[in-house]
Amino acid sequence: LGNDDGSEGQGNDDDYGNPDVSDEFVFAIEARDDPADIERDWEPLAEWIESETGVPTSIDTVPDDGAAIGALATGQAHASYLSGGPSWVGWNEHGFETLAVEADEDGQPYYVAAAYTRSDTGIETMRDAEGVDSAHTGDLTGAGMLVPTAYLAEEGLVEFDDDDDVTAIHEAVEEYFGNPVVGGGYVGALQALSEEQADIAFGRATTPEEYCGGDDAEEWCLDLDEYEIVEEFTQVPSHPVLASLEATDAEKELLEEALLALNDDPDGQEILEDVFDVHELQEATSEEHLGPYGELISNLPGIEDHLIE
Amino acid sequence: MTSVSTCKPKRCCEITVTRSSPPIRCRGLSVGYNEDPVLENLSFTVGNGSTVALVGRSGCGKTTLLKTLAGILDPLDGEATVLSTSLPQSPSPGELGYIPQSLGLVMHETVLTNVLHGRLSDLGRMRSLLGRFPADAKTDAREALERVGLDGYEQSRVKELSGGQRRRVAIARAFVQEPRVLLADEMLSELDGETAQSIVDCLITLQQETGMSVVIVEHNLEMAKDISDTVLRLGAGGIEDRIESESACEPVPRQSHE
Amino acid sequence: MTSVSTCKPKRCCEITVTRSSPPIRCRGLSVGYNEDPVLENLSFTVGNGSTVALVGRSGCGKTTLLKTLAGILDPLDGEATVLSTSLPQSPSPGELGYIPQSLGLVMHETVLTNVLHGRLSDLGRMRSLLGRFPADAKTDAREALERVGLDGYEQSRVKELSGGQRRRVAIARAFVQEPRVLLADEMLSELDGETAQSIVDCLITLQQETGMSVVIVEHNLEMAKDISDTVLRLGAGGIEDRIESESACEPVPRQSHE
Amino acid sequence: MSNVDRTTSAASFRTHLKTFGRPLLFILVFVLAVWSIWILELHQTDFSGGADGLTFLYGAAIPPEMSVLEVGLRGLLETLYIAYVGTLFGVLLSLPVSLVASRNLFPWYLTLPARWFLAMLRVLPSILWAVIFVILIGTGPAAGVFAITLYTIGFIGKLEYEAFEGLDNEPIEAVSSLGATRLQVLRFVVLPQAINSLISQTMFMFEYNVRHAAAIGIVGAGGIGYYIMGYLDFLQYDRVVVLLAIVFLTVLVIDEFSYRLRSFFLGDMSTSISK
Amino acid sequence: MSNVDRTTSAASFRTHLKTFGRPLLFILVFVLAVWSIWILELHQTDFSGGADGLTFLYGAAIPPEMSVLEVGLRGLLETLYIAYVGTLFGVLLSLPVSLVASRNLFPWYLTLPARWFLAMLRVLPSILWAVIFVILIGTGPAAGVFAITLYTIGFIGKLEYEAFEGLDNEPIEAVSSLGATRLQVLRFVVLPQAINSLISQTMFMFEYNVRHAAAIGIVGAGGIGYYIMGYLDFLQYDRVVVLLAIVFLTVLVIDEFSYRLRSFFLGDMSTSISK
Ligand SMILES: Nc1ncnc2c1ncn2[C@@H]1O[C@H](COP(=O)(O)OP(=O)(O)OP(=O)(O)O)[C@@H](O)[C@H]1O
Ligand SMILES: Nc1ncnc2c1ncn2[C@@H]1O[C@H](COP(=O)(O)OP(=O)(O)OP(=O)(O)O)[C@@H](O)[C@H]1O
Numbered sequence A: 001l002g003n004d005d006g007s008e009g010q011g012n013d014d015d016y017g018n019p020d021v022s023d024e025f026v027f028a029i030e031a032r033d034d035p036a037d038i039e040r041d042w043e044p045l046a047e048w049i050e051s052e053t054g055v056p057t058s059i060d061t062v063p064d065d066g067a068a069i070g071a072l073a074t075g076q077a078h079a080s081y082l083s084g085g086p087s088w089v090g091w092n093e094h095g096f097e098t099l100a101v102e103a104d105e106d107g108q109p110y111y112v113a114a115a116y117t118r119s120d121t122g123i124e125t126m127r128d129a130e131g132v133d134s135a136h137t138g139d140l141t142g143a144g145m146l147v148p149t150a151y152l153a154e155e156g157l158v159e160f161d162d163d164d165d166v167t168a169i170h171e172a173v174e175e176y177f178g179n180p181v182v183g184g185g186y187v188g189a190l191q192a193l194s195e196e197q198a199d200i201a202f203g204r205a206t207t208p209e210e211y212c213g214g215d216d217a218e219e220w221c222l223d224l225d226e227y228e229i230v231e232e233f234t235q236v237p238s239h240p241v242l243a244s245l246e247a248t249d250a251e252k253e254l255l256e257e258a259l260l261a262l263n264d265d266p267d268g269q270e271i272l273e274d275v276f277d278v279h280e281l282q283e284a285t286s287e288e289h290l291g292p293y294g295e296l297i298s299n300l301p302g303i304e305d306h307l308i309e
Numbered sequence B, C: 001m002t003s004v005s006t007c008k009p010k011r012c013c014e015i016t017v018t019r020s021s022p023p024i025r026c027r028g029l030s031v032g033y034n035e036d037p038v039l040e041n042l043s044f045t046v047g048n049g050s051t052v053a054l055v056g057r058s059g060c061g062k063t064t065l066l067k068t069l070a071g072i073l074d075p076l077d078g079e080a081t082v083l084s085t086s087l088p089q090s091p092s093p094g095e096l097g098y099i100p101q102s103l104g105l106v107m108h109e110t111v112l113t114n115v116l117h118g119r120l121s122d123l124g125r126m127r128s129l130l131g132r133f134p135a136d137a138k139t140d141a142r143e144a145l146e147r148v149g150l151d152g153y154e155q156s157r158v159k160e161l162s163g164g165q166r167r168r169v170a171i172a173r174a175f176v177q178e179p180r181v182l183l184a185d186e187m188l189s190e191l192d193g194e195t196a197q198s199i200v201d202c203l204i205t206l207q208q209e210t211g212m213s214v215v216i217v218e219h220n221l222e223m224a225k226d227i228s229d230t231v232l233r234l235g236a237g238g239i240e241d242r243i244e245s246e247s248a249c250e251p252v253p254r255q256s257h258e
Numbered sequence D, E: 001m002s003n004v005d006r007t008t009s010a011a012s013f014r015t016h017l018k019t020f021g022r023p024l025l026f027i028l029v030f031v032l033a034v035w036s037i038w039i040l041e042l043h044q045t046d047f048s049g050g051a052d053g054l055t056f057l058y059g060a061a062i063p064p065e066m067s068v069l070e071v072g073l074r075g076l077l078e079t080l081y082i083a084y085v086g087t088l089f090g091v092l093l094s095l096p097v098s099l100v101a102s103r104n105l106f107p108w109y110l111t112l113p114a115r116w117f118l119a120m121l122r123v124l125p126s127i128l129w130a131v132i133f134v135i136l137i138g139t140g141p142a143a144g145v146f147a148i149t150l151y152t153i154g155f156i157g158k159l160e161y162e163a164f165e166g167l168d169n170e171p172i173e174a175v176s177s178l179g180a181t182r183l184q185v186l187r188f189v190v191l192p193q194a195i196n197s198l199i200s201q202t203m204f205m206f207e208y209n210v211r212h213a214a215a216i217g218i219v220g221a222g223g224i225g226y227y228i229m230g231y232l233d234f235l236q237y238d239r240v241v242v243l244l245a246i247v248f249l250t251v252l253v254i255d256e257f258s259y260r261l262r263s264f265f266l267g268d269m270s271t272s273i274s275k
């Protein structure tokens, strides 16, 4: 796609008119980790990329991962920003390249998936959690369901009735735990635990601190010392920005530069905080960033045969 | 299609009447749709056991008047009393019978079911919900169907009948009701002469048996004069002419309804 | 409601006929529903410009026969030719007119629209899709409405008309069509004597003007004899009786249609 | 009273609109469409990626992965049970409400609250009904059945009262003038007259509940909808295709059944032009 | 031919069923219901948590968080645009298909494929339609409009052909015997006769598309459905309640509008018993 109206000369590093670069960048975004994501204003990011690359940019929020990944695979979008789970599925299926990944204050491009409980429950290991009411961030979510189930399977605590079927995961959860509460994201699981609808919750190791640590703690929050980690399962990849298969090298380069430039600019820092809610963006390849996640959940039914392909 | 002459009418004799107040009395009645009067300032009474025939050009308002008397339309002005109830209130259930010009049958239901609709006032709330009619209502309905020459059609759907047969279903629905007042709107149209006569015979028999009062709309003037005590000719927005029929007999007050 | 006498019939003179083959010829025709014959082995012809009246008891099969001739029902047995087309094929559009006993009007559409349905054969595919009728069809429709005494009702919904008025809409729909064969099923029922007479006058005028052939179902035997050349009495599953009417005149072959 | 006033003013309004009403309405609909298309920038839609997209979809779904057939049939059975009970309860409960909501049968002070009630039931997304019932009675098929029951009431109740409002008045008025109570008119005239719509809508709703089984799936990984949604999440379109084919066949069977049932109640429905 | 055969055998079947048919049917429906309830173990449902659950829901939703009002209204507007165009396109395209699918209007070799086509459109979940159109034409409102258009065709097409099949045959047969072509009968008799159903179903579909805005939300964080689904995911019922209230009012407006529109085409619809 070239530019045909020939209006040039807006900025100095202006690639508008380069035959290898589309005349519009489209980001397909599906990020719902936090209630704040719902009304999140993506416009500053679009403006930033536009000013950095000189290519008009639009950011379309898509509430379904499948649509985002499909758009990326067919070139309807140039880049996507999804959470680690669906990103891994997309990469695994289509081999998308990673442009940048989120990292926290310590420069870690992952977070730790964990099980935590209230100190009054007496649960110390995952073995103790059998038959206990549980809180999951959502159905088939990474840290909330897939990772703990993979852990249980690895430890031999659950077995899958049907090796070929993703829904067996849900069934295994139903079987192992008492009355699973599913949904609500990280906060939802934390709240369910705090309000004693569940006695074990899954999410990030940092979840209690994130939502109940600051001054803006929710009223249902318990004191921080009343939450206890039961098990730190593994590192789960943070949200990556993936590039479309159809994107040209020139485009990928432009986008990558624009994204990484956020780190070194005060305005960029603000965008990182307001839009991505992270400390910085890092360079990484899909293999490095998403690969380990796949290894972890590869023993889950319905997912395995995709890895083999 | 065979035995339509189940009714043996005895004309002009012993029409017995219980009450003195006329079943229908209109004074200055205006009828019409949406505040537009079709007929204005109508005054007439229908005595106990007597028959009034309405005639008039097509579209003059005969049906409108009957619908008002039946409680379907509200009177626009004036007063009308039907069976001691003053419109727009309706008389007690089952006392008023109506054979609408447009029949008002449920087309894909059976003939028997439609006729039984004439006996809904027999049904309590529970039976209504279940849709079960008592046996005697069913017997009466079959009998009424026989009278109008439709025996054998009980289980047919009304929509699978001929025009004249459908009309006779509506007639049977009214007959099975044995109402105290019958409003019959062109009930003889679409019927051949013979069938029409047998229906008229039935009507008169019924009238003799029950002392029912009748308002009938009939285009055939001869027929109208024949069956009624009074013929009202409607037109130009009101009653144009009143013909007292000599052939009719005076209603005789009767002692008691057995 | 006023001027219904727009038609000035000249009875019994110069009925002109173009073709020699009779518009309707039935030989051994059986009609009925779902393989059950109602009338069997009917044989009759309707000549050019002549009128045949069907009479018979209610439910004997008059409507069934007309529906078969109109192409709505398939004949069960035998042969029937309508305008040189042998049933169950239908004759060329617009040549056959039908006034059904049950009217078949679209109730909540306007009178004018319903009458215009008689002129659908004038419309090409594009105009049909847009629903636009040519001006002359509209003029004719208004004229037909005037003839049946419904001027002023063009924009009324059919469901807001009286029974007789509705029937006249169906009549106007057939008249505006100027068909070569008209099947009229009880078109005079629900009409008062005067209106009925004016409709008959119109029918005869139209017949004189166009040489149209008519099959009419009519319960009033006098009326039937009066307007027809032949009266067929139907009953007992077939034709019971055939009355040649003396009052009718011989059709005279005409030269050309203007 | 005010009822009459309203009718009169409506009548005069209608007289004015009679000649211009329809064309005006069509123009309005058209202008609004153009305006919306403009706002949404639909005229600038780029169809150039379509061919690529189709190739992609074809590649993703074909050949179908037949191994899910068994799981799909099992899921279908569970879905049918839940949808059957939910639809049945929903339709039965919706009938009284929708009758009361019909403006040709009841006065406005009854129809309005009934309409509001149905609108309320309809407004809650089915997924929310499921959540609510999980909270009230716990996970398990019961929550699904109750969720379906409630949104079915709102959904079909609306279709029903609009069908009732479109009925021919003549039989209703005729039978009620004979002295039938309102209940009797409803039972003996309104319901039988509306039977085509009632059956059609009930079967449609049943079909909808079977198809819309995603919401059913939420209450336990039983129904076929759960599998469909699950495989969609993992982009396993070759499996989704098989599951959808099962639903497709079910829908065809329900459709045929709906026709048979209506013929049974209504008699022959064919006309001379269907040959 | 075979058509006649079918009719005859159906007729004799019906004669047999005439007396026993209805009770038998009701018994069947009832037995199936009991059977399903048994299988699903609905009779063992535990309602003891209900009161707690209600308290929880009340606490979660009340007091409503009014701050989302503005976002909700903005979302509603976007949703209305998309739903309007999608419904309009869908209804217009569905008409020809649903006419051809009506068994009282066309022979079986045309109705069957038309019915299959509509069933196919209906079977794909609306979310999948959205995925497909994002793949075909990209992210943005156009994908949503087309997704809505397609599932609307399948959805409303089915309701339409069942309404057509329930129409009074007399006018259809009368006008077609006058020599009208099939196209003319459809245009001048079938559509006008079905106008109550058509308007009712179109407005219902519009309402459905507005409510079911989850699928609409797919085209960008615009529609109100996006917000509802989003906040539902995070259990923020106090916000969801406000958004649903907005939808509720919209639904009421659409309902009133549907009634007005039908009165406009059909004339006065009130009866003597609605007083
Ligand atoms: N529903 C309606 N709304 C408005 N006007 C109506 C309605 N029904 C009938 N009318 C009008 O009221 C007048 C009287 O109609 P009505 O049905 O009472 O006539 P009728 O005397 O019974 O005629 P017919 O002998 O043809 O049945 C007619 O001019 C008709 O157009
Ligand atoms: N759709 C139908 N299906 C089956 N049988 C029918 C159907 N319509 C009419 N019949 C039956 O066919 C017979 C003839 O009906 P038809 O309508 O031809 O009578 P008709 O002579 O026109 O009577 P009328 O003078 O009452 O109109 C009747 O016995 C009737 O019950």
Ligand SMILES: [Mg+2]
Pocket: B062, B063, B064, B101, B185, C162, C163, C164
């Ligand atoms: Mg009348």
Ligand SMILES: [Mg+2]
Pocket: B162, B163, B164, C062, C063, C064, C101, C185
């Ligand atoms: Mg007849």
